[in-house]
Amino acid sequence: MEIVVCVKPVPDPETRLKPSPDQRTLDTEGVKFVLAGYDESAVEQALLLRDQVPGSTVRAVAYGPAPRTPEILRSCLALGCDAVTHLEAPAPVDDPIAVAAALGHILAPRPAELILVGKQSLDDEEGLVAPALGALLQRPSFSSVTDLRWSPERSRFTFQRSTDTAIERWEALPPLVVGLQQAWNDPRTAKLPNILKARRQPIEAVPASAIAAAVGGRTGRSLPLKFELPAPRAGARMIDYTTPDEAAQRLVRILREEAKVFP
Amino acid sequence: MTPEILVIGELRDGQPSDASREAAGVASQLAAGAPVRGLLIGSPSEPATAAWGRDGISEVCYLTAPTAAALPAGALVPGLLSLLSERPADLVLLPSTTFGRELTGALAARWDAGAATGVTAITRGTGGWEVRRPVFGGRATETRLLSGPRAVVALRPRGFPTPEARELTPVSAQRPLSEADPMGTTLVGTEPMVTGQGPSLSDAPIVVAGGRGVRSADQFHLIEELAAALDAAVGASRAVTDAGWRPTSLQVGQTGRTVTPQLYIAVGISGAIQHIVGMIGSRVIVAINSDASAPIFKVADYGIAGDLFQIVPALIREIRRVRGR
Numbered sequence: 001m002e003i004v005v006c007v008k009p010v011p012d013p014e015t016r017l018k019p020s021p022d023q024r025t026l027d028t029e030g031v032k033f034v035l036a037g038y039d040e041s042a043v044e045q046a047l048l049l050r051d052q053v054p055g056s057t058v059r060a061v062a063y064g065p066a067p068r069t070p071e072i073l074r075s076c077l078a079l080g081c082d083a084v085t086h087l088e089a090p091a092p093v094d095d096p097i098a099v100a101a102a103l104g105h106i107l108a109p110r111p112a113e114l115i116l117v118g119k120q121s122l123d124d125e126e127g128l129v130a131p132a133l134g135a136l137l138q139r140p141s142f143s144s145v146t147d148l149r150w151s152p153e154r155s156r157f158t159f160q161r162s163t164d165t166a167i168e169r170w171e172a173l174p175p176l177v178v179g180l181q182q183a184w185n186d187p188r189t190a191k192l193p194n195i196l197k198a199r200r201q202p203i204e205a206v207p208a209s210a211i212a213a214a215v216g217g218r219t220g221r222s223l224p225l226k227f228e229l230p231a232p233r234a235g236a237r238m239i240d241y242t243t244p245d246e247a248a249q250r251l252v253r254i255l256r257e258e259a260k261v262f263p
Numbered sequence: 264m265t266p267e268i269l270v271i272g273e274l275r276d277g278q279p280s281d282a283s284r285e286a287a288g289v290a291s292q293l294a295a296g297a298p299v300r301g302l303l304i305g306s307p308s309e310p311a312t313a314a315w316g317r318d319g320i321s322e323v324c325y326l327t328a329p330t331a332a333a334l335p336a337g338a339l340v341p342g343l344l345s346l347l348s349e350r351p352a353d354l355v356l357l358p359s360t361t362f363g364r365e366l367t368g369a370l371a372a373r374w375d376a377g378a379a380t381g382v383t384a385i386t387r388g389t390g391g392w393e394v395r396r397p398v399f400g401g402r403a404t405e406t407r408l409l410s411g412p413r414a415v416v417a418l419r420p421r422g423f424p425t426p427e428a429r430e431l432t433p434v435s436a437q438r439p440l441s442e443a444d445p446m447g448t449t450l451v452g453t454e455p456m457v458t459g460q461g462p463s464l465s466d467a468p469i470v471v472a473g474g475r476g477v478r479s480a481d482q483f484h485l486i487e488e489l490a491a492a493l494d495a496a497v498g499a500s501r502a503v504t505d506a507g508w509r510p511t512s513l514q515v516g517q518t519g520r521t522v523t524p525q526l527y528i529a530v531g532i533s534g535a536i537q538h539i540v541g542m543i544g545s546r547v548i549v550a551i552n553s554d555a556s557a558p559i560f561k562v563a564d565y566g567i568a569g570d571l572f573q574i575v576p577a578l579i580r581e582i583r584r585v586r587g588r
Contacts, residue, residue: 013517013536017403026403037517094407097371097378122517125398126380131336131368140335140446141369144361158451162512163361164420164465165275166453173447179365182511182518221377225393226406230543236550236566244577247567251549252581254565259547261526263469263494263586 001056001150001174002112005046006103006129007076009033009068010122019227026123026227033068035075038118038180045148045183046116047080053150059112063087063102063211070203077198078190085204087211095222096124098215100132105214106206108137113174114150114157119143119181130179140172143179265297266387269347270320271357271366274305279315281425281466282358286418288426289385290356291319300350302326304339307437316433318426324436333450336365338443340373346438347374352413354392356385359417360465367417377409380417392416400521400540420466421523464496464513469526472498472515472542476531476552476571480508485575486530492582498522498542500532516541531571534559551575 011017012032020027035043043060050056060076062069066088073084087102107115115137120127127143134141148159157176161168190198239254241247256262268290272283279287283303290299301320303311305327312323326342347355355370357363359380371378377391383404384395391410396419398405409416464470471493473486483503490497498515499508515522516538527545532538534550534557542548543562550559555568567574 013540017399025405095377096368097376100368100372123399125396125400125521126378127364128368128371128378128380131365132372132378134335135337135340135369135372139337140448141337141365142335142448143365161361165463166455167512168450169452169454171449171451217375221409221411222379223408223410224405225408228404228406229402230404233562233564236548236560236563238555238560238566238568241567241569244569244573245581247569247574248577248581251565251567251578252585255526255547255549256585259526259564261469261547 001049001053001114003046003050003056003058003114003116004107004112005042005058005060005076005081005116006133007035007039007043007060007062007072007118008099008121009062009064009072010036010039012036013122017229019229023226025224033071035072037122038120040118040187041183042116042118042180043076043079043081044185044187045180046114047188048184049114049148049150053152057082060084061087061103061106063093063099064089065091073203074198075190077201078195079188080194083204085206087206088208089211090208093215094224095218096126096128097132098218098221100129100136101215101218102211103129104133104136105211107133111175113176115175115177117177117179119145119179127179130177134177137175137177139175139177141177141179142170142172144181145178146182147184148178148180265295266293266354267352268294268299268354268356269352270299270301271355271363272301272303272315273358273360273362274303274308274311277308278311279303279318280358282360282363282418282420284315284318284425285420285423286356286358287315287318287320289418289423291426293354293385293387298322300324300352301433302346307435309435312433312435316431317428319429319431320433321431322436323433324438326438334443334445335448336362337369338446339366340369342438342443343370344373354413355415357415357417359419363417367415371415374413374415376413376415377411378415379407379409381419382416383419383422385416385418397523397544400517401523401542401544402540419523421468462494462496464498464515464520464522467496468524469493469495469528470498470515470522470524470542470545471495471528471530472500472532473503473530474500474532474538475502476533477503477508480506482572483508485572489528489530489575489579489582492579492586495526495528496524500535500538529559529563530575532559533557534562
């Protein structure tokens with residue numbers, strides 16, 4: 001089975017967020033970009049399925065600027081992906097539909113049975129790439145997917161999809177596009193020898209000019225205007241009490257009269 | 264120029280869902296008195312049409328198919344595109360649910376529209392729609408301009424008020440999805456989300472969440488009792504779901520759900536960043552923890568340092584007394 005996993009470099013989850021000098025975006029000065037969140041789960045799931053289905057390969061694909069994008073593709077190699085492709089971009093791409101257009105342009109002539117995407121990125125949290133990519137490739141796409149399995153006897157995928165009120169069980173014929181919520185297990189970490197080996201493995205590069213036609217029409221369709229941090233929380237106002245009942249009464253009074261959130 | 268707006272809604276128990284009603288309210292505000300079209304996915308129903316009409320939708324049509332509920336979002340796109348080519352729109356609004364987000368991506372890609380999900384405010388700016396949305400798990404907020412002639416925007420459930428009822432008489436029209444193709448997919452079964460009793464985690468106005476401090480699966484009932492007393496949804500930290508005390512569907516945090524209720528009560532949760540990012544967008548946060556130096560108190564608005572096994576029962580009694588039950 002040909003498996004493609006689409007990943008995106010995101011700021012390290014431990015990053016202290018700060019607006020850029022023009023207040024429009026995150027200040028990325030000194031920020032480390034990593035493979036994180038649902039993308040890690042998507043890579044893990046791709047590797048687990050590859051190891052289960054004989055003759056499978058996993059290719060990781062990412063669209064974005066150097067050096068952050070090839071760096072996370074190296075992480076994918078270190079984790080065990082067989083090949084990686086870097087779709088080059090001069091700058092970070094803000095518009096998720098443009099990202100899907102670039103991925104679709106490259107993936108359409110090289111059909112894979114399974115295209116895995118994290119259900120949303122840790123930074124923008126749009127969750128739009130998987131459904132947009134499915135629509136562009138004219139293939140079904142589901143988000144919030146867990147328990148993704150391949151049934152060799154029936155040549156189809158089975159999976160669960162969480163909606164806001166229910167858990168659905170679906171079956172789908174390949175090719176399928178999945179926005180993954182959770183892999184079968186926690187994502188693995190790369191072992192040192194594999195990290196070293198990954199430094200020498202090739203990264204296939206697709207120049208921006210080869211993608212321009214597919215995404216050019218979308219330039220400037222989604223522009224950042226402002227990046228704001230919430231007013232810092234002062235820390236909790238601690239409730240003084242001598243008995244648990246007193247603590248409870250004080251809290252309920254505050255929630256009713258001050259915070260006005262009591263039902 | 265008055266914008267042409269189409270609202271796509273979801274039916275829940277035969278009625279437009281709360282999030283679909285909120286979207287109708289936003290649309291009628293943006294339209295400033297001009298008619299707003301609505302589209303529901305499912306079988307036409309008089310009560311649903313009437314209910315949505317009172318929320319400000321002036322014309323409801325239905326995208327129906329024998330198996331509309333069992334189609335991937337992408338399967339609805341051809342029908343939507345033909346609808347939008349007959350009657351153009353500048354803006355499509357829909358709820359930012361699992362299905363709403365899938366449809367946003369699929370429709371925006373094929374309709375060549377700007378797109379955004381999880382939006383908490385939308386205004387018409389110069390050059391397009393300005394949308395505001397929480398990013399980084401609620402640790403920051405961005406404002407983005409969707410330029411170009413078309414946009415698809417998914418609105419965060421509970422991010423907007425439920426519209427006040429008004430008198431309008433919507434016209435119902437049916438639009439069969441005869442050519443909808445399930446694209447080789449089959450829905451084999453649906454189970455209601457295991458969230459215990461009470462409202463669903465993603466749109467409850469109050470969430471009560473328990474953590475490692477609750478100590479065992481049995482003692483987690485205390486959290487559920489507190490939630491029941493407040494008609495709140497139950498949440499859990501990763502420690503709880505990893506230990507198998509409660510299902511992962513209750514997990515709040517980076518690898519679970521992000522919630523933004525009016526009131527979030529964290530009980531026995533120390534406040535690892537993994538958990539904080541899933542609840543920091545809550546309006547008021549209360550923490551109850553035995554360790555007065557726990558990081559949860561840094562993000563909470565109100566704190567009680569103490570033994571949760573004493574505080575929570577007292578709190579349940581007081582809430583029941585005040586609410587008269």
